[in-house]
Amino acid sequence: MLQGISIIIPTYNSASRLEPTIQHIAAQELPTTIAWELIVVNNNSTDNTADVAKSLFEKYQIIENQNRFEPRQGLSFARDCGIKNAKYTYSIFCDDDNWLAKDYARQVFEQMETNHSMAALGGYGEPVCEIPPPSWFQDLSSYYAVGAQALSAGKIDNGYLYGAGLSIRNEVYHK
Template sequence: MKSTKGVCVIICTFNGEMRLEKTLNHLAQQDFTNLLECELIVVDNNSSDNTRQIALENWNNYSLTWTSFKVIEEHQPGLSFARQKGIDEANYEYIIFCDDDNWLDKNYVETAFNIISGDPKIAALGGQSTATASIAIPDWFEGSKSNYAVGQQADETGDVTSREFLWGSGIVIRKSIYQLAYLQFPSLLTGRKGQTLSAGEDSEMCLRFMIMGYRLYYSDQLKFQHFISEERLTPQYNDNLRVGFVQAYEILKLYSAFYHVHFSPLKRKLALMIKAILKKILSKPLLGEEKLNLYTLLGWEYEHMDKNFRLIKAFAKSTPENQ
């Protein structure tokens, strides 16, 4: 049986035949200073084009001994299902989710392994990206590049747990922690389904890791190019991305409330309670976020509790950190 001390690169793709060639080419050019066990898994997520054939043909052009390669299928549409399929097939503990338009720098895999394997409290690791396209990148893109997972995720290398999220593009995680995070509680945010847009699934994953007591980390040594197709470089597409983020926020704020209640210093918890009590005395209504934080802190039933709130509450209580 293979050792779990290695890296599995997972590419989840839907109709990616036109994008995979350069993505695979950059992976084939990975450099290693030390022997490292690796595997590459392409998850074909219900594609209607020749994704599988193109992926196999492209990879067969390289004579590589440092990694195994296979293409598997996940017929259930949705990024979360594709990722879970890849995780289930992975032989190694450290996972890199590489989008089919991410061109990883030649030392990305080894650098990711060295960082995450060196600190058992890091559950997720992210890097920085630059945009590349087949057309001139429009002027408006600079102000919206974070919507496309482009740029630096922090000013410097280090702990970014307070940020509460990392981009899914190029993210590095631990298989064992991911499995625990989703074993009893499936994702509440389904991610991309074919050509449809939704958002927040990567943030949900990071918040679950945080509630479990782990940290998020950023390294400016992890670099990749993010290819942005022409049809995505439009104001309308950018607006659609923002709508997806807004919709996801309604669920993500519940995760955030649980995290801050469980991990905030006692001083902050007391401040939340005093503020709420004073508002009640002054007959001032609590704002939605204030009410949510207070009810979570005191363990009360949230007045407008819905299914998502109940599931997140159950997840928070189920983690070893909170038992």
């Protein structure tokens, strides 16, 4: 497996919301020494998601890209397809409505390179709402992968990481 990052977007009928996600990925501030690719996994969409992804690869000049099709519907099938096709050592799962911060991929790479015992890494989710969120949203925000996932960095003995923005060391997956 080559040294670098595979960013995987599992998507279902997301032609209308895919552009800002890919735009944020294209804006990643990565040194040229860190190789990366973008894999869009079309999870049996009935709209033109695959065509939109292809045109966005060109629009944002994403040279290393894959447009994969997964016929079995479900997020876990789409993520599995993405990671099986990933050619780099680390993968980031970016939901089709997530916008990665411009230093996200660089930070994932640096953390994984520095902490060799780390199998997975979670992110911090910030909500972007089209309308003001309801009053209950703050109390239940963790159910929407929003906010901090733990009080501090380190090993998680009891709990989980959000799937949105989850980063993994691919060798662990393949074991």
